[in-house]
Amino acid sequence: MSTEKTGTGNTPPGAHLPEHPDVLWRNPEPKRSYDVVIVGGGGHGLATAHYLVKNHGITNVAVLEKGWLAGGNMARNTTLIRSNYLLDESAFVYEHALKLWEGLEEDLGYPILFSQRGVLNLAHTEQDVRDSVRRVEANRLNGIDAEYLGPDDVAKICPIVNVSHDIRYPVLGATYQPRAGIAKHDYVAWGFARRADSAGVDLIQDCEVLDFVTEGSVEDGNARVTGIRTSRGDIACGQVALCAAGHTSTLLDRLGVETPLQSHPLQALVSELLEPVHPTIVMSNAVHVYVSQAHKGELVMGAGVDSYNGYGQRGAFHIIERQMAAAVELFPVFARAHLLRSWAGIVDVTPDASPIVGRTPYSNVLVNSGWGTGGFKVTPGLGWCLAHTIATDELHPHIAPFALDRFVTGALVDEHGAAGVAH
Known part of the structure; x- marks a missing residue:
């Protein structure tokens, strides 16, 4: 995908600008370590990076994408945005997202054709x-x-x-x-990427995650990921957020974490x-x-x-x-x-047609997956909530009901038939 400029926007004072004025973001070499590593350069990963910067001032962040930014589901969805879900848990997070959509073009300083x-x-x-x-x-x-x-x-x-x-x-x-409405999905991704990059976030393309470096024991409750082995070298990490959509389960398999995806x-x-x-x-x-x-x-x-x-x-x-x-x-x-x-x-x-968002058995690894056909419409809301969770170490209330352990406790959020046709 070309990163030629397709629109205009405002850059915040003191922001880090791309090295070449004709591209939307840099293509940096990965640093040896980051405070936060986000795996997946689609809408959710880019939105999380943006809100880490905007809401919490966290800029030592890398977004790792095995292909090109937004080349997965973000470029393949049908752009519908709505919040009319049946259950409270779903309605809250999607309505939060819709309210963010209504001001997103101004926030990003970039046209997203939200209609x-x-x-x-x-x-x-x-x-x-x-x-x-x-x-x-x-x-x-x-x-x-x-x-x-x-x-x-x-x-x-x-x-x-x-x-x-x-x-x-x-x-x-x-x-x-x-x-409800639609937006231009490519423009949304480019707007988030441009904002994150201008603040110093490293958006690293052609960087596939191969494995994880871990310490401690899941059984003892002190397991954590200390590094990520990628096709572009090893990267040390403070916190990790897995936002790789359909491939999230394959990443968790490498950590020995089973998910019903x-x-x-x-x-x-x-x-x-x-x-x-x-x-x-x-x-x-x-x-x-x-x-x-x-x-x-x-x-x-x-x-x-x-x-x-x-x-x-x-x-x-x-x-x-x-x-x-x-x-x-x-x-x-x-x-x-x-x-x-x-x-x-x-x-x-997932079995209850709702996402899996929250903690894993590894203390510094968060999972974000299972959005099924609703991932695009929740993009800014999920990014906001996941960034809050990373920055404060407290689950945002809007994503707390979607924890992985609900498949053990039985506290399912069953949206089968309530969300409507795939969209």
Whole structure:
């Protein structure tokens, strides 16, 4: 990926500037040691580095990325941002993130094309309607904007949705969150990277983690990681945050830490460029598709995960075929649109469809994984909370419910069916 400048922004007084004015960040050699090492140069890792600097003044930080910055799921998601989750624990962290999204462009001094166009989650059965009303009421109790709409109001917000009664899954209504929206994922990553780099954080690309240097014993409760062995040499560390999405479980395997994570391909696609016709975001569990229109004009569509486990960034054709059939059923106007390209990311999912964030058996290692299909939308909120935890050695309240030990205690945060279609 090129790091040529694609936008403008403000640099804080006294900030460390890149050596060349035509690049967004430096490409430094790794130092021998850092106070904090973040493994994973995607949105979560970059946001954590940014808030370590901004909120806590911690700058002796390295972000290690085995490929190029934001070249994993951050560059492969479909950019949807919302906070209308059912359970309190999920709603709190996603709403925290949404509030940060609303001021993020000013914070980063960089354009991210954040567009609050709203999201409709369609209801197609009587049970869908009951579940939708329940979610709306739960959202309102948590101070989150939400309303339930009938078919006529759905058509007013998005006139191209097929709300006729003679289709396989007629639209009986929808939840609506007006503050939901989209942002340009690449710009978000570049904005976080630029800010972190300007403050002195080392963003180290082409740096794969090969192993860990440890001391102490997990059984005795005094285990810690003292260094990280990488493809660019050994790096000593004070604290470590693992933010490698679908590959987090492979890193923890090297530490002998078992996690209930499964990694799956998740496909998405875009159409050719079209005139602006789709004013919002529409999601449907019953026909299993979601559709928005990007700033340039292409339709951005996604569906559910491929059922098999794997790390290949390519999925099965039948998923795309069903996805297109569902999109055309909901949006007949798209029947003649042409598919431009498709791709897949790697999502890591847990038994209760909620993330794993917090401590590990190693006293100085934090884990951040299992966000499934919701990782992009929580980017600034997770970065804020993880930076707080690193800096204060106290779990931020918004991530405390997602500890790894809940799979032992039974305190699960079960979001199955509550979060909606993959997104």
